[in-house]
Amino acid sequence: MGQNWEAWVASGLRIALIVAVALVIRFVVRRAITRLITRLNREDKGRRRAGSFGGLLATPERRRQRSETIGSVLRSTASVVVLGTAALMVLSELGVQLGPLMASAGIAGVAIGFGARSVVADVLAGMFMLLEDQYGVGDTIDVGEATGTVLEIGLRVTTLRGENGATWYVRNGEIARVGNLSQGWATAEIEVTVPADAGLDRVREVITETGAGLAASAPWDELLWGEGVEVLGLESVTAEEMVVKVTARTQPGAAERVARELRWRVKRALDEAGVAGSGSTSGTGGTVPGQAEG
Numbered sequence: 470m471g472q473n474w475e476a477w478v479a480s481g482l483r484i485a486l487i488v489a490v491a492l493v494i495r496f497v498v499r500r501a502i503t504r505l506i507t508r509l510n511r512e513d514k515g516r517r518r519a520g521s522f523g524g525l526l527a528t529p530e531r532r533r534q535r536s537e538t539i540g541s542v543l544r545s546t547a548s549v550v551v552l553g554t555a556a557l558m559v560l561s562e563l564g565v566q567l568g569p570l571m572a573s574a575g576i577a578g579v580a581i582g583f584g585a586r587s588v589v590a591d592v593l594a595g596m597f598m599l600l601e602d603q604y605g606v607g608d609t610i611d612v613g614e615a616t617g618t619v620l621e622i623g624l625r626v627t628t629l630r631g632e633n634g635a636t637w638y639v640r641n642g643e644i645a646r647v648g649n650l651s652q653g654w655a656t657a658e659i660e661v662t663v664p665a666d667a668g669l670d671r672v673r674e675v676i677t678e679t680g681a682g683l684a685a686s687a688p689w690d691e692l693l694w695g696e697g698v699e700v701l702g703l704e705s706v707t708a709e710e711m712v713v714k715v716t717a718r719t720q721p722g723a724a725e726r727v728a729r730e731l732r733w734r735v736k737r738a739l740d741e742a743g744v745a746g747s748g749s750t751s752g753t754g755g756t757v758p759g760q761a762e763g
Contacts, residue, residue, distance in 0.1 A: 484562050491555030498547045506540035539599060542624070588625065590642035595624035598641060604649050609722060611648035612639055654694055655724035659732045660704055661713045667744050669711075673700050676715055679738040683717075683731060692723045698731065 599622065604610045608619050610629070615637040617629035627644070629637040663672050680698020683689045695718040704712040715735070719727045 480562055484559050487555055487558050487562065491551050495548055495551045498551065499544045502540055502543050502547065506536050509536055542596070542599070587640075587642060591625040591640050594641035594644065595622070595627075598622070598627075598644075598647075599624075603647050604651075608649055608651040610650065612644050613646065615639055651721045653721065655719050655721050657717045657719050657724040657728035657731060659715050659728055659735065661715060661735055661739070662710050663713065663739070663744055665706070665708060665710055667711065669703075669713075671742065672713060672739070672744060675738050675742045675744070676700050676713065676735055679734045680715070680717065680731070683727075683734055689727065689730065692720050692727055694718045694720065 598604070604619055604622075606619050606622060609617065610619060612627075612629075615629055615631065617631040617635075617637055619627065620630050620636070621628040623641075625641060627639045627641055629639060631637055661672070661676065677698070677700060680700075684693050684697040698715060698717045701714045701716055704714040706712075715731070717727055717731060
């Protein structure tokens with residue numbers, strides 16, 4: 470009886486030690502991951518202050534969000550691995566035969582894997598999307614069947630808010646391609662229709678002056694990038710009219726706004742210049758998004 474009591478006490482102490490060590494290791498690993506993420510964010514902030522930028526596709530807030538998300542995934546993974554290992558050691562200490570248990574778990578895992586392979590595909594796709602920073606919360610993206618602003622990024626589902634207010638839940642494993650309309654830059658395009666007998670040099674001069682005025686006024690000076698407004702030339706010519714194409718490189722998401730303002734100013738400037746029949750301007754703001762494979 471005494472020997473059994475001593476064995477139970479020894480076993481209980483070993484179990485307590487396993488649990489304590491597991492909790493300490495889990496705490497240390499999670500803290501190390503958190504400190505690493507914090508250090509990376511701090512170094513990134515220091516590089517920004519020094520004037521070193523990572524390009525248009527990696528904004529400071531985007532990098533911070535991505536690092537925090539990856540840190541959360543790593544902490545959860547570390548907890549599962551450490552606590553799972555500790556649970557197996559405790560079961561072994563209690564005399565449970567792990568061989569048959571592992572065999573049963575393996576068979577169950579295979580069955581679950583066949584039934585949940587789409588979930589596994591969603592999770593893997595979500596992890597790669599986070600690691601590759603294909604898009605972030607607040608970005609406007611086109612994933613094929615749905616287009617909208619990203620509300621939430623999960624390992625299995627990405628949540629979008631459509632233009633009509635609808636909320637879209639898109640499984641990550643079903644995203645074959647992603648068009649990010651919030652990365653890089655966008656292009657505002659308009660087509661200006663003028664009479665066939667209008668002086669092209671005068672039309673170009675008026676549009677160029679209008680574009681320069683737009684680029685020099687707030688808030689358009691911050692929304693326009695690169696060379697500002699550019700007259701590409703004639704888009705089409707008929708016996709009655711000519712169509713002049715005008716473009717402007719803008720910040721992501723600002724193409725429509727810039728196109729409307731540019732269209733308004735060009736129409737007014739051509740009327741003031743006496744270009745008859747200048748009342749027609751058409752075209753929409755378009756984007757040139759970065760493409761990413763999901």
